[in-house]
Amino acid sequence: MSFQNPVFIPGPTNMPESLRRACDMPTLDHRSSLFADILQPARTGVRKILKSESAEVFVFPATGTGGWETAITNTLSPGDTVLAARNGMFSHRWIDMCQRHGLTVQVIDVTWGDGIPADRFEEALRADTGHKIKAVLATHNETATGVVSDIAAVRGAMNAAAHPALLFVDGVSSIASMPFEFDAWGVDVAVTGSQKGFMLPAGLAITGFSPKAMAAVEAGGLPRCFFDIRDMAKTYANNGYPYTPAVGLLNGLKQSCDMLLDEGLTHVFARHARIADGIRAAVSAWGMELCATSPDLHSNSVSAIRTPEGFDATRIVTHAADTYGVAFGVGLGDVAGKVFRIGHLGMLTDVMALSGIATAEMCMADLGLPVTLGSGVAAAQEVYRNTASAIALAAE
Amino acid sequence: MSFQNPVFIPGPTNMPESLRRACDMPTLDHRSSLFADILQPARTGVRKILKSESAEVFVFPATGTGGWETAITNTLSPGDTVLAARNGMFSHRWIDMCQRHGLTVQVIDVTWGDGIPADRFEEALRADTGHKIKAVLATHNETATGVVSDIAAVRGAMNAAAHPALLFVDGVSSIASMPFEFDAWGVDVAVTGSQKGFMLPAGLAITGFSPKAMAAVEAGGLPRCFFDIRDMAKTYANNGYPYTPAVGLLNGLKQSCDMLLDEGLTHVFARHARIADGIRAAVSAWGMELCATSPDLHSNSVSAIRTPEGFDATRIVTHAADTYGVAFGVGLGDVAGKVFRIGHLGMLTDVMALSGIATAEMCMADLGLPVTLGSGVAAAQEVYRNTASAIALAAE
């Protein structure tokens, strides 16, 4: 595995040099006044990226999984019911976590490759006349299948059912890469991590809580301590932290937010869409299909590509690593062996994307799949050529 | 605050350049075969540093606080009782965590500055004929007071009482800086973090579980998911991780263990003792006293220094930061305003220690304390001169 090639896993992403440096800080006394100038801008930056005026942002030295736990343990009480769709490995894991914390999960299973079925959510919520469901869990972007779901529609379903449940959204592989509207969508808790759209190393669980979620914190909660946002809130008020903070990563988060906001979120999202369009054009040129079952579900941060029946898709990933020193993502769970994944989030350039496409082509040809060398590259080149000036203009 | 001066906080420590570089890795696919070569040597290294043959090592992207939570949530059940001494802010916080997780804590309060009273532990354990106490919590080194307790004596008390409780030891500010004997002391769960003796940034909770503790995991446990060692154990077996690992920090941990073991733990501990002796000689030359109430309690990783009655010790810390760009530690909790702390753990040289002593002298003089400039430095120089060759010889 060469560190000179880009990685094409759906996170952690290729890190811009400036962000690696922001994280690689000399030791700073986190009880000194210097810490405030890292913590608070990082929190403010995240709030802006969530597109929220009022969210309280809490950042833990953990991962997205820790963020899920933060969401549920701070707001729910033992025995509470939550509603969730299972359409991939990550929604599955969040459901599992809830169950392990003693919550009752009303699971709506859908085919992996489908999005969250807002209509079935609405149905379930309408049926819950006693309001036993305290929270609706939604995985915005299923990293395992490359499926982005319509969170506005989920909120619509909740509103249509006039249901008071909280809305928790896993935006681990969407936030900072694809449009996310905390306030407009009525999100109550948003969860993400440092190693995806923020282009940082793994190690931060990043969460935003709505005023309604904050009220729920006061009212209930599961046993917790490390992930207790009350301790965070209290210490943040004094520019402190309840335990030793990961100062370098927080500094990286501050810089990452600055970088993204300076570029402009509209441009960031357009950039991701453009790179993803090229990948999808290549897949199409190869005569292959995405795991996502319809174009409106296509994720701009990761593409899961179905390989022909009878072919073990994981071989592509292993071969790419062993022969060309390139990392793609394997299929997980229900789609293990059926898809391989190309991650295309973060600061990936068109030029880098082309090298990933070219590598995938070589691997598929090496393994006997009927792919014409250069075909996917040519299709993506066409996309990138035609949009190169547009993206440059948008950057101005 | 200048990044050119050393820090004298009791962690995070001054980081050796080589460890900063080990942490600052380019993105590596944690699902590739490369990850095994980081994860497993890091775990093995920690086990050796714990001085254990059989401990299972689990490393979380969290902090020492997360390590505490790992210890209690994996092994104890709702309503269980634990026995703990409160002799400083960190033992206090662990007790608080237990209570928030619904455990009953039998607290033995002692003066802050005292060590863990093994005799009172023995008494309490003997009285617990029904074995309601499931675990004994011991803070090996109270970072708040600079007090190191005798864990062998705690184990002795447990043995004398023939009590089957588990022994949990917080070694956050002792492990890798002062002698720690996981096997010899019969420790069941040891907890530490990356930012102290391992000289890394904060961000890893490092734990070791004895076979007896592993058996307890099978038998019980509190609701948990992020900190569930069963998920860790299962994925470790395949060189994987239950979620996205903090690869850079784990790589740093691997390198840190190599560095410490190459130096030799005996030498590492002697080096810490030597640096601490110089600090203590300086304190003595200033006519001041340590918070630790007797010499056998003197910590080799941090010294809490009592300032005269009526003087707010925190002013020294603030003044040092504002005027000389140097970070010392403030007093916490019961000893807030009464002590200031000099952290002297990690890869601190004698030369660096002298600059901290000289700075403290200037601060105290600036603030009107009756300290003779150069007096503490001279006392420490005497210590360092007389031991310079010994330490060099020991290094061979």
Add this chain to the structure above:
Amino acid sequence: MSFQNPVFIPGPTNMPESLRRACDMPTLDHRSSLFADILQPARTGVRKILKSESAEVFVFPATGTGGWETAITNTLSPGDTVLAARNGMFSHRWIDMCQRHGLTVQVIDVTWGDGIPADRFEEALRADTGHKIKAVLATHNETATGVVSDIAAVRGAMNAAAHPALLFVDGVSSIASMPFEFDAWGVDVAVTGSQKGFMLPAGLAITGFSPKAMAAVEAGGLPRCFFDIRDMAKTYANNGYPYTPAVGLLNGLKQSCDMLLDEGLTHVFARHARIADGIRAAVSAWGMELCATSPDLHSNSVSAIRTPEGFDATRIVTHAADTYGVAFGVGLGDVAGKVFRIGHLGMLTDVMALSGIATAEMCMADLGLPVTLGSGVAAAQEVYRNTASAIALAAE
């Protein structure tokens, strides 16, 4: 210009992370004993890479141009005559330097794109019965035209003419990338720089002197001081340096040599040949030609590609930088506007090379050249696929 894309200039090259770190050293006292452990291994490493048993290696804080000056000012005397071929910008500049130092240069002009004409050298040397020619200058790899010349043939010509002149070889863009045989070819002074095959930043002029050249130093010389190898030799003998050395770059050179020798020079050269083969296959697929006038002249470190008559080749370079953030090389001197150059030396992977080819294709299509998208990529993929295992095997 994005720092995430590889560069495709013929040096400085893409730097391996480990070499950047080797160069980025903290300050080290160059008069301390630590310096010897950097200087001497670096010199020994260079000697091995030159394939010499007896060369004295001198490394200056300068560039290849400084290396040229070192060669001529240390060995030649005012009024001396040198023989040189001019087949590109860099051979031209060395000739110009000689003239500015008052030397008489007997220039053999050949078409840019041709190699050094050993037969015409032999002719000239035979004609020089009075042995006025004191040195023969040969540019091993003309970076401007992508032409590698046959130095063994030049030596053969000198031997055939039984001429006692010294042989100076500019190996700036060949050494450590293509076979170079200091001893076997009878090279007297070899010159290179840090920023090509050694994959370091610019800033070191690296030279090797044969015993015969060392004798010439004793006998003559032009006025010089900074580039005087006598001062170097004298101070090296005491592990010193005549002025402040560029310690970080020297440390990088030491590491670079270790890296190259650990890989094995045979493999290093095969790797360069393989990458170059892919580039040349792409050029061929585009229906274009190299500046090098015959296949035996094809350089494995840089390819200069002729664009159609009437098309300004420099536009490709400008467009690549502006639109895709990729750096190619422009044509220089006689071939300005007629060629663009793809540098492919150093630690370039096949995957990176493909991204350069893909970018060149997009640029040419954007600018209206009749190039089929994906065609060059496919040709190169074919080369890389078929040789991927061979190179892996060779690496063992």
Add this chain to the structure above:
Amino acid sequence: MSFQNPVFIPGPTNMPESLRRACDMPTLDHRSSLFADILQPARTGVRKILKSESAEVFVFPATGTGGWETAITNTLSPGDTVLAARNGMFSHRWIDMCQRHGLTVQVIDVTWGDGIPADRFEEALRADTGHKIKAVLATHNETATGVVSDIAAVRGAMNAAAHPALLFVDGVSSIASMPFEFDAWGVDVAVTGSQKGFMLPAGLAITGFSPKAMAAVEAGGLPRCFFDIRDMAKTYANNGYPYTPAVGLLNGLKQSCDMLLDEGLTHVFARHARIADGIRAAVSAWGMELCATSPDLHSNSVSAIRTPEGFDATRIVTHAADTYGVAFGVGLGDVAGKVFRIGHLGMLTDVMALSGIATAEMCMADLGLPVTLGSGVAAAQEVYRNTASAIALAAE
């Protein structure tokens, strides 16, 4: 030798982290438009630091020695005479260089420890009625003896003698650390390096040429090519460089100038004076003397400290390195074994300086010199305490 201790050599200095990072750049195409934004601000920054409106700044990938060669080879002609004082190793070496380039040097020898005798310069210049002397060479700060000379007085002597010679000033260890007035002092060529006041690694020769010096370049010159400022001037005009530039170091120079100018040169010089005052107070407390023969000659960038008769001063330097891992400077040439040097230039804090003083004390005591431990530290602490707020105020 520990990289955690500061160095106390008179250059290279301890490097601020931000400057190390500025130098450690990824590869950038130096023929692209990006290079202009590094080269030109670096040149402008240097001009401002030289305090000149009109100086042309040329920066070479070399060292201060290369800067000396640049000064003389660009402006003087074979057989020209120059006037110079020899008062230390560095003035000696520049004289030697002139002689090796065939110039006649009229040397005024003074005791090492003395400054440049402006009166004797005036005498010599008045005597040179034929104006054979084409240049006066002045070493502003003799790094070997810690002596700063009065360049305004040298210019005064030249004016008093109404002599048209050029004035060349070696400001290697003064520029950016002590007041330097290119225009006000009528300097014609100023020479410095990257590794002193600019706090960068060694590797850049930095020169400034007055309009009068530029005119001399047109009129004459010694054989040269690498150091020819005409090539520099021509390529600079197109934002280019005559050969491959050391881009990272130039980027570091740009950042260093920004850092120094942002701080304000007045504050930079006051900071150096304050640190030096502390060092001198310590020397005085030790009962020792500086090599500099009078207080007006005391350098603020380096102090050469005389040790008692019969004691080999070099032992202190060796002992400090071996026993405490600290680098001081040895005595050179006439004062070898008689002095040891403490370098105190660059971004050295008071806290760091105290650690150097404390180390020197330990070494002297270890080696049997009658020094009271803590005495020098106390004297320096007194200086630093009393000036801490003043320097902070000046920084505002």
